[in-house]
Amino acid sequence: MHEKRWRCYAMTVNGLPQEIRYNEATVEGLFLPLLHRLTALQVEKDGRILAFLAAPPATGKSTLLQFMEQLARERGDLPRGQALGMDGFHYPNSYLASHTILRDGMEIPLKNIKGAPETFDVALLAEKLKAAKAGVTTFPVYDRRIHDPRPDALIVDAPILLIEGNWLLLDEEPWRNLRALADYSIRIDAAPELLRERLIGRKVQGGLSEAEARAFYEASDAANVLRFAAHAGAADEVWCMEADGDFVRIKLHTKNPLR
Template sequence: MKIPFNVNGLIVDAEYTKKEVNEIFIPLLKQLALLRKDKGSRVVAYLAAPPGAGKTTLSQLLEFLYKEQDLSYSFQSISIDGFHYKRKYLMNNWTEVCGKKKLLNSVKGSPESFDLVTLKERIRLLAKDEVTKWPMYDRKLHDVSEDTIVVDAEIVLIEGNYLLLDEPGWKELKNIADLTVFIEAKEKSLKPRLLERKILGGLSPTKAQAFYEQSDRRNVLRVLEHSGEPDIRLLLAENQEFKKL
């Protein structure tokens, strides 16, 4: 199955096997629908993964498949990327990395570059079954978009790198979710995917490599080494297929 998806302003061709769809993804969607039935109110689920593991395209595929399955309840997949601080803020504020003062923009994509307070507030509103406006990120603009989407579905799947991060502030998010999914992957398998993403976004191969070493690699290892235990764990294997652990 090959489907083009719009991922934060970039068109990405996502390809999945029938085995992945039938043995992993559709059972997960049926589990979410059953959870919604049993709970009687909105279900909030997380899909967390290191950068480059394909969580955004997978979340969009899950929404597509859910609607194809004609299951009960409405379903939306959304991303936390719109909760990045805006570029102007990133260019004028600093953080500390390994004991050194760094401009936030130089570590964009790290947990420190997100507005965690606002993100937490919005997720709590979703958990209370409220209709919520949700910000979006545009990879073509390299900034948070002025557009927002209305989140009103009965099942909401939120995807993001740090949703299960076991660090102060972030670790509180896990308790809000009804179901959590985490994608495992090897750092060496993610590197080519992240380099390709940066090049598609306009960076030269040299600059993409530099960004990987300075930012992406740190974030990958941080997620893999410091994420809490999920309800469901998937593996992105070296052949780029998903397996359930």
């Protein structure tokens, strides 16, 4: 097996400068071919296309799509892509605080499970996706400074829209109706134990103690990781995230020659 060659890239993620790394072979053999497939699909359809990336928490999906947006821009021979997140479609905190959900016979405030499928405005997401296919529209953005969405914060106008989120391909109502709006879809799978350690590590880096981070995982993140694994839904491409953060493709849909 060839030794992996990692390359660092300077990026701005969530408004903050960061240095991220990807395997050079993965950039050339996985990311760029995907961008070329999307380009061919956009040319065939002669209009804006929507590509969904569904992945569980801690797989770096938002950073990945921002990197691919930057990659397309730097190459110069690819149409402009625009990376968009699903997090802007969270219900506002005021809504989450005033609404509950019944789980295991207990009534739980939605604010306690923020990030679960029930805490998103799926109807608004569907409305905005349809508007994006029809023409220029706006999208909300999740502001991590106030931990709330900001409506109509972003103008959406690129020929290729790259949209990421945990639940975009979820095989549950009302989420499964979104799949018809995607022209192409990618799903990233990852071992739950790998995600567990990454999520706990993220919380520790954010200032929690090890015990607090593990307690938060068991109370919140664990259910989302398992729900994604059980009900993620089908995709045109399936990737797997490895322990070192690299990605490998394990399925490519072949019925359409563009795919």
